[in-house]
Amino acid sequence: MKYLLIFSILLLVGCGAPKVGNKYSNADKMPAIFPDYIGVTIPVNIAPLDFTVEEDDVESIDVEISNAKAEIRGQWNGRDTHWDVNQWHEVINKSKGEELDVNVYTCDKGGKWKAYSKFKIYVSEDSIDQYVTYRRIAPAFETFSAVGIYQRDLQTFEEYTVTDCNELQYSCMNCHATRKGDSKDMVLHVRGQRGGTIIKKKGKQKNYDTKTCYNINAFAYAYWHPDGRYIAFSTNTTRQLFHAGANDRIDVFDGASDIQVFDTETDSILSAPHIHTKHFENFPAFSPCGKWLYYVHADSLPVPEKQDSLRYMLCRVAFDAEKGEVGRQIDILADMRDRGLSLSVPRPSPDGRFVMLSSLKYGNFPIWHPASDLWMYDIQKDSIYSLDKANSPYAEAYHNWSTNSRWAVVATRRTDGLHTRLCIFHIDEEGNVSKPFLLPQRNARKTEDHDLRSYNCPEFEVNRMEFDKGELMHFYDKPQQRAHVY
Amino acid sequence: MIKELAKKIDKTLAIALVSWIILFIYFYVYFFGHLQFLEQYQLLLYTDDYIGGLFSRPGGLSDFIGRFITQFCYARLTGAIVVALLFIATLLSSAKVIEYFTGRICSVRALALPTLLLIFLFNEYAQMSFVVAITLAQSLFLCNTLFKGKWGYSIFLFTGTIIGYWLIGPASMVYLLLSIGDVIFKRKNDRRMVTCCIAAALLFIVIFLSFRLLPYRLHTMIWGVDYIRYSAEIPLVMYGCLAIPIVILIEAHYTERYRSKIEALWGWSIGFIVCGGIVALNYIGASQSEQFKQMDYWVRCGRWDKVIKTAEKGPKSQLALVYTNLALGMEGQLINRVGQFPQLGTRGLLNDWKRDCITAIPLAEVWYRMGNMNTGLRYTMEAMEANTDFEKSGRALERMAEINLINGDYVVCKKYCHILLDSWFYKKKAEKMLAMIEKPETIDQHPEYGYMRRVRYEGDFIFNKYKFHPEEAIKHLGMQNAENRLARDYYVVWMQMAQNEKRVIQDDEQVR
Numbered sequence A: 001m002k003y004l005l006i007f008s009i010l011l012l013v014g015c016g017a018p019k020v021g022n023k024y025s026n027a028d029k030m031p032a033i034f035p036d037y038i039g040v041t042i043p044v045n046i047a048p049l050d051f052t053v054e055e056d057d058v059e060s061i062d063v064e065i066s067n068a069k070a071e072i073r074g075q076w077n078g079r080d081t082h083w084d085v086n087q088w089h090e091v092i093n094k095s096k097g098e099e100l101d102v103n104v105y106t107c108d109k110g111g112k113w114k115a116y117s118k119f120k121i122y123v124s125e126d127s128i129d130q131y132v133t134y135r136r137i138a139p140a141f142e143t144f145s146a147v148g149i150y151q152r153d154l155q156t157f158e159e160y161t162v163t164d165c166n167e168l169q170y171s172c173m174n175c176h177a178t179r180k181g182d183s184k185d186m187v188l189h190v191r192g193q194r195g196g197t198i199i200k201k202k203g204k205q206k207n208y209d210t211k212t213c214y215n216i217n218a219f220a221y222a223y224w225h226p227d228g229r230y231i232a233f234s235t236n237t238t239r240q241l242f243h244a245g246a247n248d249r250i251d252v253f254d255g256a257s258d259i260q261v262f263d264t265e266t267d268s269i270l271s272a273p274h275i276h277t278k279h280f281e282n283f284p285a286f287s288p289c290g291k292w293l294y295y296v297h298a299d300s301l302p303v304p305e306k307q308d309s310l311r312y313m314l315c316r317v318a319f320d321a322e323k324g325e326v327g328r329q330i331d332i333l334a335d336m337r338d339r340g341l342s343l344s345v346p347r348p349s350p351d352g353r354f355v356m357l358s359s360l361k362y363g364n365f366p367i368w369h370p371a372s373d374l375w376m377y378d379i380q381k382d383s384i385y386s387l388d389k390a391n392s393p394y395a396e397a398y399h400n401w402s403t404n405s406r407w408a409v410v411a412t413r414r415t416d417g418l419h420t421r422l423c424i425f426h427i428d429e430e431g432n433v434s435k436p437f438l439l440p441q442r443n444a445r446k447t448e449d450h451d452l453r454s455y456n457c458p459e460f461e462v463n464r465m466e467f468d469k470g471e472l473m474h475f476y477d478k479p480q481q482r483a484h485v486y
Numbered sequence B: 001m002i003k004e005l006a007k008k009i010d011k012t013l014a015i016a017l018v019s020w021i022i023l024f025i026y027f028y029v030y031f032f033g034h035l036q037f038l039e040q041y042q043l044l045l046y047t048d049d050y051i052g053g054l055f056s057r058p059g060g061l062s063d064f065i066g067r068f069i070t071q072f073c074y075a076r077l078t079g080a081i082v083v084a085l086l087f088i089a090t091l092l093s094s095a096k097v098i099e100y101f102t103g104r105i106c107s108v109r110a111l112a113l114p115t116l117l118l119i120f121l122f123n124e125y126a127q128m129s130f131v132v133a134i135t136l137a138q139s140l141f142l143c144n145t146l147f148k149g150k151w152g153y154s155i156f157l158f159t160g161t162i163i164g165y166w167l168i169g170p171a172s173m174v175y176l177l178l179s180i181g182d183v184i185f186k187r188k189n190d191r192r193m194v195t196c197c198i199a200a201a202l203l204f205i206v207i208f209l210s211f212r213l214l215p216y217r218l219h220t221m222i223w224g225v226d227y228i229r230y231s232a233e234i235p236l237v238m239y240g241c242l243a244i245p246i247v248i249l250i251e252a253h254y255t256e257r258y259r260s261k262i263e264a265l266w267g268w269s270i271g272f273i274v275c276g277g278i279v280a281l282n283y284i285g286a287s288q289s290e291q292f293k294q295m296d297y298w299v300r301c302g303r304w305d306k307v308i309k310t311a312e313k314g315p316k317s318q319l320a321l322v323y324t325n326l327a328l329g330m331e332g333q334l335i336n337r338v339g340q341f342p343q344l345g346t347r348g349l350l351n352d353w354k355r356d357c358i359t360a361i362p363l364a365e366v367w368y369r370m371g372n373m374n375t376g377l378r379y380t381m382e383a384m385e386a387n388t389d390f391e392k393s394g395r396a397l398e399r400m401a402e403i404n405l406i407n408g409d410y411v412v413c414k415k416y417c418h419i420l421l422d423s424w425f426y427k428k429k430a431e432k433m434l435a436m437i438e439k440p441e442t443i444d445q446h447p448e449y450g451y452m453r454r455v456r457y458e459g460d461f462i463f464n465k466y467k468f469h470p471e472e473a474i475k476h477l478g479m480q481n482a483e484n485r486l487a488r489d490y491y492v493v494w495m496q497m498a499q500n501e502k503r504v505i506q507d508d509e510q511v512r
Helices: A002-015 A085-094 A444-450 A469-477 B002-029 B032-040 B048-055 B060-074 B076-102 B108-121 B128-144 B150-187 B190-213 B218-223 B236-258 B264-285 B287-301 B304-311 B318-330 B334-340 B357-370 B373-385 B394-407 B410-420 B427-438 B441-445 B447-455 B470-480 B485-511
Strands: A060-066 A071-077 A099-107 A113-115 A119-123 A131-137 A148-153 A159-164 A172-179 A182-191 A196-201 A204-209 A219-224 A230-243 A250-263 A280-286 A292-298 A313-320 A325-334 A342-348 A354-360 A373-378 A383-386 A396-401 A407-412 A421-426 A454-461
Touching (some): A131 A172, A148 A172, A159 A172, A172 A454, A182 A219, A196 A469, A204 A469, A230 A280, A230 A292, A250 A292, A280 A342, A292 A325, A313 A342, A342 A396, A373 A396, A421 A454, A444 B410, B002 B032, B002 B076, B002 B264, B032 B060, B032 B076, B032 B287, B032 B394, B048 B060, B060 B128, B060 B150, B076 B108, B076 B128, B076 B236, B108 B236, B108 B264, B128 B150, B128 B236, B150 B218, B150 B236, B190 B218, B264 B287, B287 B304, B287 B318, B287 B357, B304 B318, B318 B334, B318 B357, B318 B485, B334 B485, B357 B373, B357 B394, B357 B485, B394 B410, B394 B427, B410 B427, B427 B441, B441 B447
Parallel strands (some): A172 A219, A250 A280
Antiparallel strands (some): A060 A071, A099 A119, A131 A148, A131 A454, A148 A159, A172 A182, A182 A196, A196 A204, A280 A292, A313 A325, A342 A354, A396 A407, A407 A421
């Protein structure tokens, strides 16, 4: 028994990953790592940036992250780092506003160590909201299987299921939106036979059937007014086209689309005929002061025949929350049709300075356009520019701001061209962006390879998004008891 | 004593062996298409995430064993061997439960449960995990009978009920009901009845807590997460499978003493005939879909001659006809022999897609073989995504990897291959594809992929489901490359059939 114990202890000790000693050769290059965290700017409260070393012949790794104030070091068998969450936070807290040097060493099968050129990570003083909520769904064509809304704690690796296909069976969930990142005021749409809209105000849930004779369809893309009384929605008749060629797959377009402002106190839609026209209006978003309603507009064309000529502009209209009135003067803020670009998904920064947008060749659905990129409209300077540092050769689609306006999250296809992943990047007060970094995951490469679902519609939150199970089941099981909108 | 035991074992083994042979023949000769059909809608991965995911919900163990067994149905022989073994385990556990209650060794009543479970498998949404769960529930009860002491019995019953629910799912109710039957008919002990009632209360609490804490509906917690792929509709036979162990023990308790002592051999012979007859009737009833599933197996193996051979008995459904025409086209016989089979017009060349996983597969296969890669990819993905239990499909993922390989989208192909590497039966092909990516010239040299690369549609055009003209797509494919005989033959036959359809409509109008 005694020997067995000693043997077990020896075995455990023997299983530990070896440390790099003084003997190692220099690779004279940066290490190939996934995700690419080289030179990124990170929030002071982000989860550990675990990565996979993708060099040839790696048996174990030794990684050191340090600066003059703090240091963390780890050795692991295999290619993946697995940082302790608490130690990591200690190090980045001490390094607020400073750079960290990352030294990576790899050991091959023969026990020979190699050192790579160090790279830097900049720790911003700006913190990020604790949670990001997203939908996960396969990048499929018409049908979908495992779909759900999930919330990720950005300070750890914890992911919570808000609701998914196991609860709301055979229904599609989409377009969740909170008011200023507070999940107590939120909206969620469910599609399918038992589809409807859930609106939570101050944590109290109310279920709606939003299809009326006045609407072309049920409510879709939503944006809360900052005061919490109104929600702007688009209503769309969304259609799909399929490509026969190898390079493209799908086009999504609207047969018709309008914008409506919903009053949650009276369950009624405000009358606003000039954003409810024969033309296409889409993706409404209130300004942080609540006095403007941004949206995109395209002149009416026959679709699908001319859908590849349909290009949207960024517009805004005044909104008076006290009177519940939508203004009549429509301002065109950005029009890039002469450059052959269409603008979509306007998202104003919470500080009121910028509007971030997607640009694409035509239409308003950027995810299936590999060339779609992020652009920024500077309200103060009345100018628009491409966020080149944040863009990739693949689609950048749905984006959102953190509540302090210093971070943005974007759903991007940059990892493999098909599955969207979440990237976060820093934006300074002048609108300059840093290199985006992929949402940290444990066992980064394995997680990436095994995840066949796309992350989309990301949104930052400051608190947990939760549903009462009983109320959620009531919504699903009793569609006839939903409130109607007028 | 030893002699008696040996006699018992001999008898049990003999019955088990005979039953296994009968089941093996049945599965191998008739049911192989259906078994493969079950297999293609799952992808068992040997990763901690996947297996951990199974065990993080009620019924995890039975799900895992069910999927483990189902994966062998990828091949006809291994599927028949392993599934027959599972049913023997069900038969033996049933026999042992009946023996415990009646003292009758190898009672012919033991055939009832496996027969019902076989009928359950005819359901297109049935999962092997239900068969496993019922078998494990009976085995759990048999373990419980070993405990004679008060404490041992109670502790096993409580833990068995709670842990049993977590491991085998709601089938643990069978275990609990058998335990209640045990107390009523065998042990006749009031205190133990109280124990059983507490265990039942515990089970309901666990079910309710699982519903509150896990992202599942109460319905799913009661009917199992993975017993059936479409849990919104519970087939009647499932109720029967859950009830039959109890019904039999009640029946045995009251009728055993009045039964004349029929010789075991006669009893079993009659039992086999009756049960076999019931299964055969079900098979005949489901012969349309079973024929399609057999063809689907041969299509998957690329055995077009076997598809035609199966079709020569007469294609019994639209989907079977689509496969028949595809096989004729693949063998270069479409134009000459299309008239030998009853046709359904152009719907016999390309079936309708009903937004489900079954009708998407033939469409995916036909478009892929004709070289329309994106449409092939689309329907393959639809087949996987329309899967009602939200699981991935090994067959679909493999085909998606192949299409991405042919299209030269190696990053996505690698991604799919890396997933397939964690399975048993898809691993080999994934390794081959990964090796090909390293040497892309080998893709062009490959007999199937190289050909597909040559004939695939290279331009682009957009179509939608509202204005889709398949004949245009087929024409483009046939005209683009003279090597694409399948597309050209399809186009010729399509035009003939479309003309006939037009003529039929005109005649019909004239008659009116």
